[in-house]
Amino acid sequence: MAGVIKDEILAKGDVGLLKAYLMRMQARESEADLIVLAELVQSKVFLEGGEDFQGLVMDHFGLRWEREVVWILAPLIKHEDIMLSGRAREIMKGLVAKDLGDEPKEWRAWYREQNK
DSSP states (O other): OHHHHHHHHHHHOOHHHHHHHHHHHHHHOOHHHHHHHHHHHHSHHHHTSOHHHHHHHHHHHHHOOOTHHHHHHGGGGGOSOHHHHHHHHHHHHHHHSSOOOSOHHHHHHHHHHHTO
16 A cells, blocks of 8 residues: 555655655654655655655655665765755764765765664
């Protein structure tokens, strides 16, 4: 069922459905949800989408505490939308407790080091 909803969100960019889906995720906070969030962040509707869609997804990432968030968000450091890249950086800084710069590889190197 969750896959069907996710597919519909990605197909239509439906902000209302996304909001409801993220609220359900927030109640569970499972690893499977991180996979869905990673898929959302890599989707065309997110990367080329409106601020409402991006904002909801990024707000949800701001509530997560897992190190995997750094891995997922690291590529957004290079996104052309400076608001989106800045938001990703702030979320990652909160998890890492410092600023690792403008290169996704530095953020991902931190993640790898934490998972040795």
